[in-house]
Amino acid sequence: MKRIACIGCTGNIGKQTAQIVREHPERFAFSALACEKNAALLEAMQNEFHPEVCYLESVGSEAERSRLFDGCDIALIAASGFAGLKYTLQAIRAGKTVALANKESLVCGGEIVTAEAKKHGVEIVPVDSEHSAIFQSLSFRRGTCFSELVLTASGGPFFGKSREELNRVTAADALKHPTWDMGAKVTIDSATLLNKGYEVIEAKWLYGADFSQIKAVVHPESIVHSLVYFKDGAALAQLAYPDMRLPIQLALTYPERLPCLKPLDLAAVGALHFYPLPEENFPCFSLALQAGRAGGILPAALNGAAEVAVKAFLLGRIGFPAIAQIIEGVLSDTVNGKADGFEALAEADGRARAAAEGKIHV
Numbered sequence: 193m194k195r196i197a198c199i200g201c202t203g204n205i206g207k208q209t210a211q212i213v214r215e216h217p218e219r220f221a222f223s224a225l226a227c228e229k230n231a232a233l234l235e236a237m238q239n240e241f242h243p244e245v246c247y248l249e250s251v252g253s254e255a256e257r258s259r260l261f262d263g264c265d266i267a268l269i270a271a272s273g274f275a276g277l278k279y280t281l282q283a284i285r286a287g288k289t290v291a292l293a294n295k296e297s298l299v300c301g302g303e304i305v306t307a308e309a310k311k312h313g314v315e316i317v318p319v320d321s322e323h324s325a326i327f328q329s330l331s332f333r334r335g336t337c338f339s340e341l342v343l344t345a346s347g348g349p350f351f352g353k354s355r356e357e358l359n360r361v362t363a364a365d366a367l368k369h370p371t372w373d374m375g376a377k378v379t380i381d382s383a384t385l386l387n388k389g390y391e392v393i394e395a396k397w398l399y400g401a402d403f404s405q406i407k408a409v410v411h412p413e414s415i416v417h418s419l420v421y422f423k424d425g426a427a428l429a430q431l432a433y434p435d436m437r438l439p440i441q442l443a444l445t446y447p448e449r450l451p452c453l454k455p456l457d458l459a460a461v462g463a464l465h466f467y468p469l470p471e472e473n474f475p476c477f478s479l480a481l482q483a484g485r486a487g488g489i490l491p492a493a494l495n496g497a498a499e500v501a502v503k504a505f506l507l508g509r510i511g512f513p514a515i516a517q518i519i520e521g522v523l524s525d526t527v528n529g530k531a532d533g534f535e536a537l538a539e540a541d542g543r544a545r546a547a548a549e550g551k552i553h554v
């Protein structure tokens with residue numbers, strides 16, 4: 193029996209994790225459930241799963257929060273945004289294996305998170321489908337020598353659109369993701385390709401790769417979830433239908449596999465396509481890489497600005513191209529500094545949010 197502390201239990205990943213626990217009650221139980229503010233759903237999940245700890249961030253006490261990881265074997269961090277980082281660090285410091293679905297933990301705090309994980313001998317298992325695919329293609333052996341990692345990107349709903357057309361797209365258009373069912377923030381980040389830039393940074397920290405070794409390619413069918421290249425020219429990939437239940441479940445059970453999705457019917461899929469990433473029309477991708485390469489507090493500033501800009505876009509306050517413009521403006525106004533602790537990142541995050549808010553003129 194594996195006991196899971198699920199942070200962000202009412203979000204998309206949390207709900208799919210609940211489905212996995214429901215389907216395999218002999219294998220999994222929740223020791224803790226936590227979310228930000230969805231009290232009604234948290235209560236329903238509490239009544240169904242009877243965790244020892246139930247925590248609603250908006251009203252919970254510090255004492256309650258400190259007990260979140262006491263009874264777990266694995267901490268599934270599925271909170272959205274920068275808010276997830278403090279839980280990732282807390283789980284690591286409690287010595288618990290982390291199944292990481294919160295990419296901001298590595299985007300903003302990669303340096304601290306990796307150092308703390310090493311210090312506490314804690315393993316970070318990827319939940320993000322691309323990084324799970326890489327983990328699988330490396331046969332779960334992180335030390336395996338590879339030459340390149342290639343992340344696949346669906347391209348989002350706006351792949352193939354001209355700059356002109358992108359000026360007019362709305363939040364409703366962006367939320368119609370062609371292949372994946374995800375939360376609103378990450379769906380918009382997929383449309384801007386910021387998400388793919390984040391995943392490059394994630395891959396750097398998870399697999400110790402240099403930025404020059406990480407590439408992205410558009411693959412609209414979302415069947416090949418990522419590839420690992422080796423120096424002899426071989427490439428290994430993981431293929432499956434696009435469904436997050438597989439990488440979530442595998443993060444909880446690996447190296448063991450349990451039944452999950454129906455097997456891939458290649459003849460029914462027919463053709464798989466691959467295209468270069470259209471960076472010129474999606475500047476968020478390059479902005480993320482630029483911040484990732486610079487390191488320090490810049491990735492946290494990038495993310496703080498992005499969280500504010502995406503929220504403004506979802507509310508119809510700004511247009512699609514303004515998301516990148518706001519991020520770019522905040523980055524160029526930010527003086528980089530050392531990411532020498534959570535406080536430095538939280539401060540950079542707060543400043544970037546205020547600066548981004550100042551650039552929204554509606």
Ligand code: MG
Pocket residue numbers: 320321322391
């Ligand atoms: Mg992904």
